[in-house]
Amino acid sequence: MSASASIFQQGENCWVSSKASYAAPLIDCANYYKALHSSIVKAKHSIFIVGWDIDSRIRLIRGEDEANSEAPSVISELLAWKAEQNPELKIYLLRWDSSLAFFAQREMWAKEVWDENTPDNVETVLDDTIPMGGSQHQKIVIIDDEVVYSGGMDVSTNRWDTRDHPVESEERDGPDGEYGPLHDVQAVYSGPLVKEFAELVRWRWLRVAESNPINFREDAKIKLEDGIPDAWPDDYEPWFENVDCALARTIPFMDEVEPVQEVRNMLLDLINQAERVIYIENQFTSRQEIAEALNKRLKTCPDLNVIVVSSYEPKGRFECEAFWASRIEFKKILFKDIDPDRVIMTYSSITDEQGRSAYKRIHSKVMTIDEKYLVIGSSNLSNRSMTLDTEIDTVYYGNDEHNSAQIARVRDDLLAEHSGRDVEATAVLLKKDNPARALMTGQLAHGYVLTQVNDEIFTDPSSDNLFRSLSDPEEPLIAMPTMDGSSMPVRNPRRRTIMVGLGVLIIAILGGLMFWASQAIPWLSADSINAFLEESRGTYFALPTVLLVYLVGGILFFPVTVLSIAVAAVFGPIWGPIYGILGALLSSATMFGVGKLLGNAGLKKIGGPKVDAVDQKLKSSGIVGVAAIRMLPIAPFSLVNLVAGISSIGLFQFLMGTFLGMFPPMIAKGLVGDSITQIFRNPSPETISYLAGGIILWGLMIWGSQKFARWYQERKQNKAKAEECVA
Template identity: 80%
Template sequence: MQSGKSVFQPGQNCWVESKARFSTPLIDCGNYYKALHSSIVKAKHSIFIVGWDIDSRIRLLRGDDEVSSEAPSVISDLLKWKAEQNPDIKIYLLRWDSSLAFFAQREMWAKEVWEEKTPDNVQTELDDTIPMGGSQHQKIVVVDDELVFSGGMDVSTNRWDTRDHPVVSEERDGPDGEYGPLHDVQMVSSGPVVADFAQLVRWRWQRVADESPIDMREEARIDENAPLPDAWPEDFPPLFENVECALARTIPFMDEVEPAQEVRHMLLDLIGEAESVIYIENQFTTRQEIAEALNKQLKLKPNLSVIIVSSYEPKGKFECEAFWASRIEFKAILEKGIDPNRVKLTYSSIEDMQGRKAYKRIHSKVMTIDNKYLVIGSSNLSNRSMTLDTEIDTVIFGNSKDNRACIEQVRNDLLAEHTGRDIEAMPEIFNSRYPVEALMQGQIAHGYVLTEVRDEVFTEHSVKNVFRALSDPEEPLISVPTLDGAALPARNPRRRSIMILIGVTIIAILGGLMFWASQSIPWLSSDSINAFLEKSRGTYFALPTVLIVYVVGGVLFFPVTVLSLAVAAIFGPIWGPIYGIMGALMSSAIMFGIGKLSGNAGLRKIGGPKVAAVDEKLKRSGIVGVAAIRMLPVAPFSLVNLVAGISSIGIFQFLVGTFLGMFPPMIAKGLVGDSIAQIWKNPSVETISYLVGGIIMWGLMIWGSQKFARYYQARKESTGDAAQTSNSRKDEGEKCAA
């Protein structure tokens, strides 16, 4: 039985009008990740994942599900397992490139990480085609061209949570430690709509990749009686059947692509259809045009109520001044001239019986219009989502009595969660004169409750500012004039370009500081250091003086060879190397500590998987590896110390390796340094012979260290391979015996 005609108008408020054979919402990441894991395990032909982020470290399963699963839980391990299990399957990962603003949360070298962790039939691309200021914000997974996940969820950090949203959860652990409750909504669908998503993800892929993806499979299961597709996730039965739907996009103007603002037009048209209840849950509510449309419809329809659920607390200055300050204006426009019993902008929070408080972070993008329309998508009610980001919303139309009942069920289920009620209590609330006021009253103590937002506690009502211009823009931040007089939006800078710029900037700053120090600090020269050390010779302050010189020289990246030769020249071939090695060890330990602190603060992330591979080799080779590096002049002394601190090697191994690698050459430098001093005082064949002998010894030690390090590494690797082979044979024998 049809229920009138929908508002869908392809080319205006939507991209395509379609149909879903089956569809069901997946509420919160615990459910979505479990469903995604199930469908990936079942995949046979292809997997496309398009996201704002695709983090290789995310565990899709938790608890008993993780323990009982035969397939890996971590998504990179899972995709590797699937790709190796079925070499014919093709897996495509398309992630937004630019991530400087999210350095602490996102994997900096995402493409390299995925390429290192997965085989060749898993391909990864970073999308750098989005205009500057915008982002790749679509969240889509297409499996075998017969199943699609879409909505507000990424496979990213600080996302996983369960529907009960406990105040404290050990599983909610992100890069910065435990995070608070987080709510989101995704949807899984099958049927003709999957072909539209399959076309979209392939178009997105072809824009950035050199190779075209595999051709779309001919979809057979599109008739009204088709069964659930093979890839449908376990434990998630479909809610909607044979439901009409539409896909609305935001596509910014990029590389001569025709822009689309279908999301914007769709939301405005849907609001104009409302008569009874508009329910919205959204991460950001800043678009004044949406507030004006809601206010207008409230005035046109006296029986209409509007309830909005969003987040409570902003994260950082940019979010506060860009989105929370704008939400003050949004709320004022929304409520102007309206009975407060009919409209509320709220947040969901809890205070448990121990007095612990938690505020639920809303990341979902959901809207229901009476029982006629349900929107589950990626779009926030913000300026950027309407014009500048790439977005995709799925709009379901209640084309039958059953599907209208399902739309009501989704709305009631979500509001029951936010207010700590049972879903059975919701129909009575919505049958009351003022459903919004009824929702706010009678909420259960020590459960989740809705409270009206008061953003003035976070920020003042202010005019447009630089934070809004950067965080919630309507247009690209920079446009480049073209020869025909038009303007082409500049792309977001590539991650690689950002990293190169950061590296060049750091090197320039260090170089500038060293040049400034050499020109401005009178005592930072070889002559001054020699004079300083000369004064301490023969006194009790000789060793402390040498230690101070090495430590200060290490911090200022002064060449250690110059220091060693100077110390040997002043203190002789015996005490010179002894003092020198003690000073070098102290300087190494201090710079190692600085490196360790810097690495923990995020510098380890900059290095990426290539540096991680070198780090792993250094860790495996241990003391011998450090000794070899010390004997070989491959990098400045202080830089090696810093890098070692950032790496995973322990300080004991590092210092022992430093001693073994530096002390023999230090003796050779002692001969050279002392010979130079003697030649200066009394040139003779003997002193020149000592100099030549010392240089030869120095060279032989470098050559010998190379040989020994290679021999040791080869032997260690061969021993490891032999042990691994032995273990494999043992395992096979045990399996045969079993």
């Protein structure tokens, strides 16, 4: 085969056509992350990572690889380690500034986390230029301008898995616990193609960042004769050599950038080249145009078989009603007037010898056309991937006998994994007259097997589906008219904008509830509270009544100053402060407990690294810090209690700081407040001396409590240091 025989047409179905000196598929995430770790460790010049997500918590290597590595396994620690080792190394992280729909799945304060945990030569930028409803879906890593990783995988949660996909695995541990088997495909390249990827990621960086990225290396080893570059990952031999490649993109209309639908055009052109076997594995198959093209080609070529592998169980209502309902239509169009032995739409599942079952989640985006073409990319067979998201697919052309055989090897290897066979046996089946039917027969029990999808058990197709219009749109969800009569897509709101908006909304709701309570609840007023306390004065119920008032008042965010003055006025300068501090401590402990529950439920995640920083300061300052906050209140009493519960400070420290910070002011309110009242009623040397004595006592108690708090904190820290030295 000659390179000129390929269908690549720059500006039509691809952005550029080029060559990869070497290329290798990386099947499933354990292989990709291990290879990526190896290349990062070798980096000397620059690292670019562009992704739908770049999660700082991800461990790239596990098991023996992790135990034997001198480099950190967690990606944020690894990049920080590399950046500190080599201050000249430049690292650029470009992550999608995701929409509200993915808040639960991703680090909420990703940029702040990366900025906090890495040196200055690591730059992080969030891409907020995508139209509303779309996403930044390209997944690209470039090491030293010599090695590129691209395909379907992000450095993200719930991605890691090995090729054997065990039913259960302790290593498949995500934010919500263990997740099921997951399959994906990435690829690594070197050679001239790297320069095209480098141009793409720098273009994306310049669109959103305030700084210019480092220039492309003039001495980069990207010529065909340069051999395997230094940053090529250990343990991964190239499959392809000097293979013709094309890059096809999807770019939506954004900020006056002309939209590009090269992926869509390429896939349609590739389907029209098929003669014997089209193999597709894809996360979603919802684009009806693709189904129509496949059906047309099946009718044109009687010997053609189509094999599709995707997922089984939908994740959530949106995925079910958008993509699974659309897949019913896709299958109906694909099978129309076609011999069912020539077409299969399947999922891969297992029931092991212990009777445990699992369905393999397919996240990859792969297509092969006979032994002529191979696609490994980021694009799903969905509406959004063809028009609205940013995508990048690499298309290989079998330009010689070796590379053609490697395309068949990739297909056979993937199908072997999904159907529980070895590669050689799968290759034999693919050469039969009816390879689709052959794959479905003779599968072994207790291993992975292919089964025809039956999506009707989950949902049914709908001609007017709201979920589909939101989850799999072709156009931006919102567009604004411009002066020239056209329209401009509205961007997805920034994460920071969403968080600020949520914060304002929560404060408004709390404020509204407090105002409503003060107006609608007759007994929630200073006069009513005074009257309620008066009835208990002189009875055995005095203290329980005060405690109840503080407890209810704290829950309703009632001002603690009003409560303290009311208690001092009713019970006098001695018992008033005593009852008041006991009530304040009970209220503080209660709201502290509520904060602890809420913090464990996720408020720490919402707060992000800035809250973590405040948390550490509060924890380190301990009693002194709490006492200072109580003496000079900077936030409502109940809010401080909640935040303290979310923080890492201990309950004893918090209550001791609260006591030392609040008791002196309460005594002042009892003595000074009562003295001022008496001066107005009956001015005399006695009442004036009470006032002076109260002010002096207040100052002495503030000074004494601060001294005690500092002494206690220093004693605790010195004890901790002594224990550390002994250890």
